[in-house]
Amino acid sequence: xxxxxxxxxxxxxxxxxxxxxxxxxxxxxxxxxxxxxxxxxxxxxxxxxxxxxxxxxxxxxxxxxxxxxxxxxxxxxxxxxxxxxxxxxxxxxxxxxxxxxxxxxxxxxxxxxxxxxxxxxxxxxxxxxxxxxxxxxxxxxxxxxxxxxxxxxxxx
Amino acid sequence: xxxxxxxxxxxxxxxxxxxxxxxxxxxxxxxxxxxxxxxxxxxxxxxxxxxxxxxxxxxxxxxxxxxxxxxxxxxxxxxxxxxxxxxxxxxxxxxxxxxxxxxxxxxxxxxxxxxxxxxxxxxxxxxxxxxxxxxxxxxxxxxxxxxxxxxxxxxxxxxxxxxxxxxxxxxxxxxxxxxxxxxxxxxxxxxxxxxxxxxxxxxxxxxxxxxxxxxxxxxxxxxxxxxxxxxxxxxxxxxxxxxxxxxxxxxxxxxxxxxxxxxxxxxxxxxxxxxxxxxxxxxxxxxxxxxxxxxxxxxxxxxxxxxxxxxxxxxxxxxxxxxxxxxxxxxxxxxxxxxxxxxxxxxxxxxxxxxxxxxxxxxxxxxxxxxxxxxxxxxxxxxxxxx
Numbered sequence: 001x002x003x004x005x006x007x008x009x010x011x012x013x014x015x016x017x018x019x020x021x022x023x024x025x026x027x028x029x030x031x032x033x034x035x036x037x038x039x040x041x042x043x044x045x046x047x048x049x050x051x052x053x054x055x056x057x058x059x060x061x062x063x064x065x066x067x068x069x070x071x072x073x074x075x076x077x078x079x080x081x082x083x084x085x086x087x088x089x090x091x092x093x094x095x096x097x098x099x100x101x102x103x104x105x106x107x108x109x110x111x112x113x114x115x116x117x118x119x120x121x122x123x124x125x126x127x128x129x130x131x132x133x134x135x136x137x138x139x140x141x142x143x144x145x146x147x148x149x150x151x152x153x154x155x156x
Numbered sequence: 157x158x159x160x161x162x163x164x165x166x167x168x169x170x171x172x173x174x175x176x177x178x179x180x181x182x183x184x185x186x187x188x189x190x191x192x193x194x195x196x197x198x199x200x201x202x203x204x205x206x207x208x209x210x211x212x213x214x215x216x217x218x219x220x221x222x223x224x225x226x227x228x229x230x231x232x233x234x235x236x237x238x239x240x241x242x243x244x245x246x247x248x249x250x251x252x253x254x255x256x257x258x259x260x261x262x263x264x265x266x267x268x269x270x271x272x273x274x275x276x277x278x279x280x281x282x283x284x285x286x287x288x289x290x291x292x293x294x295x296x297x298x299x300x301x302x303x304x305x306x307x308x309x310x311x312x313x314x315x316x317x318x319x320x321x322x323x324x325x326x327x328x329x330x331x332x333x334x335x336x337x338x339x340x341x342x343x344x345x346x347x348x349x350x351x352x353x354x355x356x357x358x359x360x361x362x363x364x365x366x367x368x369x370x371x372x373x374x375x376x377x378x379x380x381x382x383x384x385x386x387x388x389x390x391x392x393x394x395x396x397x398x399x400x401x402x403x404x405x406x407x408x409x410x411x412x413x414x415x416x417x418x419x420x421x422x423x424x425x426x427x428x429x430x431x432x433x434x435x436x437x438x439x440x441x442x443x444x445x446x447x448x449x450x451x452x453x454x455x456x457x458x459x460x461x462x463x464x465x466x467x468x469x470x471x472x473x474x475x476x477x478x479x480x481x482x483x484x485x486x487x488x489x490x491x492x493x494x495x496x497x498x499x500x501x502x503x504x505x506x507x508x509x510x511x512x513x514x515x516x517x518x519x520x521x522x523x524x525x526x527x528x529x530x531x532x533x534x535x536x537x538x539x540x541x542x543x
Contacts (some may be wrong), residue, residue: 029178067198
């Protein structure tokens with residue numbers, strides 16, 4: 001056995017550099033396209049509604065997760081929800097410290113399964129579970145049909 | 157050996173396409189729902205689920221099994237992903253068979269999905285890192301290099317010409333004209349294949365299956381449940397799988413011993429002693445045309461080196477003595493890796509039920525075999541079905 005625990009960097013050993021030379025183009029899918037088109041064009045969130053069992057879901061789906069029937073009904077639910085949980089983050093995914101901490105929340109909508117995770121533009125001392133929050137969108141001309149069309153959620 | 161009998165009672169396939177608008181979970185749903193509807197079951201009737209999908213790097217989603225879970229009906233169920241690369245599509249129903257044959261459940265949904273179009277500029281980039289990082293990756297190999305080496309060795313060993321090989325592509329792409337899921341069905345001729353773009357000698361463009369998006373699903377049931385659901389259950393009579401060394405350069409390129417070992421395992425379970433006489437329809441894995449021939453020999457459906465002659469004589473056409481890839485195969489229907497293998501199992505299921513429509517082979521077949529291959533070019537997965 002020769003585990004070289006004292007070596008801190010791979011480059012102190014014989015090595016080859018490598019990478020997986022691909023990038024990705026993810027399609028939004030059928031339901032995802034409806035969600036982001038509604039966000040871009042109408043400035044609203046939509047949920048899917050199962051016409052068999054009544055389950056409402058955000059992000060919307062083309063199938064019901066409960067009864068597995070196909071879904072073709074989508075419902076506008078506005079932009080207002082309730083703060084289900086939140087966190088203040090200090091490090092990015094590479095371990096670098098943010099200049100300014102990021103405050104993130106999980107927002108849920110009454111009577112709807114699922115939720116949206118996004119930035120919060122709310123003073124930390126005001127954050128409280130259950131508080132009403134509303135999405136602040138980019139101006140319609142600047143929206144591109146992506147999750148960044150939502151700038152953040154703010155207090156109602 | 158104390159296993160319970162297991163039947164396939166329903167099947168579903170999406171279209172195989174170059175780029176689907178649907179996400180992986182959406183494709184998984186469409187195949188799963190079709191399979192459940194055909195079986196006359198609801199998701200609540202499904203006790204366990206197994207999901208097959210090839211490398212995460214294709215879809216660009218790590219933990220792909222978990223990502224696909226909801227679309228495969230797996231929420232709050234005993235659900236697990238199985239994975240042996242390109243062999244996955246036939247291993248997935250074997251994995252489902254384990255669930256039912258062992259008595260762990262009576263109804264198991266088997267789902268396979270692949271969305272290769274996410275991967276840019278080409279899935280070959282993801283394949284690069286299946287090669288050894290020290291000795292092979294610096295040469296920037298592609299999969300086609302490997303297959304060119306294997307195809308040449310196979311041709312040289314048995315004195316075959318490129319036309320001998322290309323007849324498989326002609327047969328399968330034409331067969332696929334009758335498959336509703338087909339992506340690259342085409343009335344190609346031998347000259348079309350031989351004159352198509354050379355990728356890496358001796359491999360030409362039309363010798364190869366395409367990258368695809370697609371999904372497939374089957375419902376498995378125990379004997380008691382199957383007999384209640386349908387008067388046409390198709391029984392899983394034998395299963396086999398086998399893996400050779402992962403270092404492909406050590407293998408005999410002209411013969412897939414690991415496929416033979418997997419086949420022998422499945423045949424022994426199915427009580428088949430003379431596969432070339434007892435099996436009436438076969439779906440050997442055909443991502444490249446020569447691989448169908450390679451695999452016919454590994455499956456013991458003919459003598460070594462004989463598969464090309466049998467193909468030339470029409471023996472493997474739909475009207476021949478042993479139709480192979482009546483579906484159109486990966487070469488014609490398309491190749492969304494894991495979904496392709498399961499599509500082959502579904503083709504045998506439909507052929508044995510005499511529900512294959514225009515693709516139906518004559519003679520009321522009762523026994524068929526489907527096989528997939530891949531991983532690091534060293535896995536064979538085999539399933540024998542019987543009416």
